[in-house]
Each structure stands twice: as structure tokens, then as C-alpha cells.
Amino acid sequence: MNEGSIKFNCLWEQKEVGFPNEIYVQLETARRELYNRGLIGMYPNGIGYGNISVRKDNTQTFIISGSATGGFSYLKQSDYAKVTNYNISENTIYCTGLIKASAESLTHAAVYQSLPEVGAVVHVHCLWLWEKLMKDYPTTSPEIEYGTPAMAEAVGKLALDIDGREEKIIAMGGHHEGIVVFGSSLMEATEQIINIYNRFKND
Numbered sequence: 001m002n003e004g005s006i007k008f009n010c011l012w013e014q015k016e017v018g019f020p021n022e023i024y025v026q027l028e029t030a031r032r033e034l035y036n037r038g039l040i041g042m043y044p045n046g047i048g049y050g051n052i053s054v055r056k057d058n059t060q061t062f063i064i065s066g067s068a069t070g071g072f073s074y075l076k077q078s079d080y081a082k083v084t085n086y087n088i089s090e091n092t093i094y095c096t097g098l099i100k101a102s103a104e105s106l107t108h109a110a111v112y113q114s115l116p117e118v119g120a121v122v123h124v125h126c127l128w129l130w131e132k133l134m135k136d137y138p139t140t141s142p143e144i145e146y147g148t149p150a151m152a153e154a155v156g157k158l159a160l161d162i163d164g165r166e167e168k169i170i171a172m173g174g175h176h177e178g179i180v181v182f183g184s185s186l187m188e189a190t191e192q193i194i195n196i197y198n199r200f201k202n203d
């Protein structure tokens, strides 16, 4: 069976998830910077895009913006979900929250799994930046489709390959407009994407 055909499974425990207010403030501060630049947002057809996550110290658990929240300028704490476990090859995540975690959680999970020192992952959409990054930056194969275990695996592998680099940014070749950036903290990841955005914007 082509692993791209494995359906995404979200095993969702629908209940409130508590996490420190300090983390919530970090998430909203970073998200605001991204939202203001259209890196997180909503297409005219009403489909939201972009998500951010923070890892719980030294675990594989992370807090991520909820499914279909891209269009909101601010998120409440209950608009975030906690991913408690996942299985990349089975295209499955386990999450808790009043909202489901994004289907793109597996890409975040793959980066956390590859690199224990990564504390935050940011996934944004930006057509012109994506096109520029695909020329010179690490890019997953265009044949690897969005939402597949193969995409999560490819991002995880590239993350490992570029670990020593100053800029930790990946263009998702088979995910139109998709870009992943990560860092030891949410601030570091967000600053990287904003710096690159500003630099290329004036080219």
C-alpha cells in the first residue's frame, strides 16, 4: 500500500487542557507577529492555514494551535490543543483539548522527534516566500504530498540534516506555500521566519 494513502487519524479526548499562562502569552505574542504578516491566516474560501507549537520540556508532548483557527486574529487558551502522543507511520495523533489539534501536527511531531533540543515549531504559508525558498533552501521532494506520513518523515529527516545551520527553515515542496521553521524557543523560531520574510520581501 502506498503510505500516502493512509488516512489521517486524530484520537481526540475532548476536555479542557491546562497549560501555563506564560506559555499561552508566548504563543499569542508569536502568533500575532505571524498573523499580522499573513503568514498565518485564512484563504478567501474560508480555509485557515498556519500553526505554531511549543514542546513541553524534555517530552514528546506539545501544545499546538487548534484545527481551523488560522483565520482568528487572537486565540483563546481553549483554542490550543495538547498532542500527547503520535505515530507517524500510522498517520495518527493523540490529542486533548476543547478543540482538535491540526492535521499538520504530525509535521511538528517529526521535528520534535528528530531533534530533542527543539522547543518550538512554526508552520506558515506564503506563496512568494515559498517560491524563493525552494530555489536555495532545504526543500522536501515535490512528489511527497501534504498530510502524508512521508511528508512528516521528510521534514523530520531534513530537520536533522540542517541542525547545525544558523537558519532552520524548510520549504515543503509538495505542500503549496508551506514552510516550516523551528528553534530552541518559540521566539527564536518566529524571529527566523520574520527575518527571512523581511529580507526577501525587498528583493
Ligand SMILES: [Zn+2]
Binding pocket: 049, 050, 104, 123, 124, 125, 175, 178
Ligand atoms: Zn500548511
